[in-house]
Amino acid sequence: MTAHAKKRFKLKAGHWFCILGLGPIIAVYAYLRFIPILRTIYISFFEWDLISVKKPFVGLDNYIELLHSEPFLLAIKNTTIIAFGILIFSVPIAIVVASLLHRGIRFKAWYEALYFLPYITPMVPVAVSWKWILDSKTGLLNYLLSFFGVPNHAWLFDPVLAIVSVIMLTVWKTIGYNMIIFLVGMTGINKENYEAAAIDGATGLKSFWYITLPLLKPITVFVSIVTLIHGYNVFSQIYILASDIQGAPGYVVRVLVYDMIENGFRFYKMGYASAEAFVLFLIVLVLTVVQMLLARDNTASGRRKKR
Template identity: 50%
Template sequence: MNRMELQKRIFAYSAVIPVVLIFAFLRVVPIFQNFLYSFFNSTVVDPMQEFIGIENYKELFKDNLFLLSLKNTTLFALFVTVFSVGLALLVAVLLATKTALGGLFETLYFLPVITPMVPVAVVWKWIYDPTYGLLNYCLSLFGIKPLGWLVYPDLAIWAIIIMSVWKVIGYNMIIFLVGIRDIPDSYIEAATIDGGNKFQVFRFIILPLLRPILLFVTIISTINAYNVFTQVFIMTSGPQGAPGNAVRTLVFDIYENAFRYFKTGYAASEAVVLFLIVLLLTLVQLRTGGKER
């Protein structure tokens, strides 16, 4: 190795190693520690107090609060994804041909995406207010009696789903827009000349070509939805929020067990379950995404 090669290598290592070490400390090590701690009876001060094997996991599946969280989160992820992907696709198709107002619409739909979650959760909580809320007022115009949106457990999860769909539609829409605009005009023209109507063009040209992107967006939405926390924390806490366990989600349950009851090992085992769900979704994405290309 000549001098220049040596210098290059010294530079490469001295530049990359500090960064990798920070990664190791802040990401890689904690990811592995989380697995480790999940097999221990532990506290914050002593995360490996007593090795208990898979006891935490056994207890998990007898724990009604955990099972409720898992159910709620899955329902939440399912509906947020279905609605946000479906509606975003509709908006993207309508916005695909560039028009004078197109840019304005893109901006408006994208506003909730870039806004931080806390302030928008605060205002949605106010919109959902049972006595003075804007939503109940709008519904009253159609003769619907006031509903306790965040008060009734069955309704509260829908209230949070609606708000979360509102928050993410713009992101999905932007990705779809890029995908649709990448489709060569000639394909669509050819289909139109052959007598295809707008719906047929969408069904037989746009949709098949958009499949990889559709899959990507669906998986990303599902993964993000599984990590839901902030809006649940804001909207279900305080005097007007939902009662305790109504919209308990996985991360909320992890948060409570680890940082309110200090059952860190137990909470770590819940985090492992979340990890496995996300891993599974990622593998599906990599698998099928690879095939499409």
């Protein structure tokens, strides 16, 4: 056996060691993730009500019913508005905050902890706190707006204002995570880029626009796609904010996850709910593929520039 062949054999042995070590974890992950996904897709082709013994095969009827269902179309519309609303506000604000912290202000660690604290706080207590803030009669937000002559608003009763409230809450909660990611990316930018730009007269906003933002493009793509995925999975904050309104939660702002849970566990239309879950899975899958393609394009363009 030649030396080159021995080297290849040792490399394969190292790969087998990693596979055997990760095997149990991969098996558990597949059991908890992939099998439920396949099971959900299977159920979506049946009239599955959790009660009857017979579960007739209906083919694509559940998906056809989705396309003609006003609650589902409304849920898709509201979820999309919320997801992109979170994206539009969360990502730019996080970039600005990260840029300010990257300049090396005093008590930087305290500011980082202050911004990151809402992200690690569980959603339920956060939503309960915001429900008190957004209360139409005794809420803090209406109290502060009254100083500027703004009349009281029913933030949690009006469908449009309820969507705005959900976006405000979620942006406030996710800014810390996005800020940390951007801050890590800015730390990795070589200072020589800024020094070269300063020689050409690009300082302040110009260096941020022509140096920081272009070099942060891969991270911006990652953060944007992750924010969109989280936005499409929004549920807990809406469930808490809309509770005790019109007799049941979720009626003011209907989103995809709530519509799915209601159809599956309230009306026992598990096949129909599984079809909704598969639609959500496809949305997340498309966003993930877009992220991978954009990341690959950025990596390829970076290699061409180095050459």
